[in-house]
Amino acid sequence: MEDRLRDGRGRSLIPAHGDRKNFIKAETAILPVPHAPEIRLHLADEAMALWEKTEEELGAMGLPPPFWAFAWAGGQALARYILDNPDIVAGKRVFDFAAGSGLVGIAAAKAGASNVAASEIDDYAIAAIELNAELNGVQLETAATDITAGKLPEAEVMFCGDVFYEKSMADRITAFLDRLTGRGVPVYIGDPGRSYLPKERLERLATYEIQVIRSLEDSEIKKTSVFKFLS
Incomplete structure (x- = not known):
């Protein structure tokens, strides 16, 4: 995926690791897992909106779905x-x-x-x-x-x-x-x-x-x- 996410000069469009974490914190909520409430996760409540925001964050289209948020x-x-x-x-x-x-x-x-x-x-x-x-x-x-x-x-x-x-x-x-x-x-x-x-x-x-x-x-x-x- 990273090879596709570069600008015209070959520079990576992928945010730094800390920026990705800040994005996740901002766009998800901390919730218990329904069938394993002993565990809490950073979760999203709607797939398409988060998917679109991730693409906007990178300035790139065609990214894989945010499987990590569910x-x-x-x-x-x-x-x-x-x-x-x-x-x-x-x-x-x-x-x-x-x-x-x-x-x-x-x-x-x-x-x-x-x-x-x-x-x-x-x-x-x-x-x-x-x-x-x-x-x-x-x-x-x-x-x-x-x-x-x-x-x-x-x-x-x-x-x-x-x-x-x-x-x-x-x-x-x-x-x-x-x-x-x-x-x-x-x-x-x-x-x-x-x-x-x-x-x-x-x-x-x-x-x-x-x-x-x-x-x-x-x-x-x-x-x-x-x-x-x-x-």
Whole structure:
């Protein structure tokens, strides 16, 4: 994304990290997560307005949606499952893939993980993750990169929330998860039934009724499950 956000002289249009954090603070409210109220996040209540403001802030069009500003159904389900089953992360190195707001990683840290890393390809998401971790009194390492290719992360548990909504992305992620499970890393997925969820590769562990923002979904409540990815 950064290559597209440069002016005519090749200078980056992306605000400095501190400026991104100030923007997030100004355009969101601190709210409890509906299905995991133990955790508070910097959240927006309307997607399109924030999306437009982000594009105005950068002076660029065609940016990805502000996924970092919402508690998505899959992430809420994973957070609830982790908080209710802390033994799956306690004392372990955890990775929150495509972390968005950092909700899942924050839940893992609260549940006793020894180390939590979170990856995102959106610079605003990285800023939001750091803000949200600080808000909840935990530490998360952040990686602003696509980790699906190259060296596997040093993790003992992997979490993926709401990542199977595009076919090309789903295929790439499935191949990445195969590499992880081949190394013996358990992978947990939170998903409300996205189009490209690899259902034949999943073991259902729990199902929740998750409150979401209707303008982002097709209803205000999404039946959302936590799965274990099968090798």
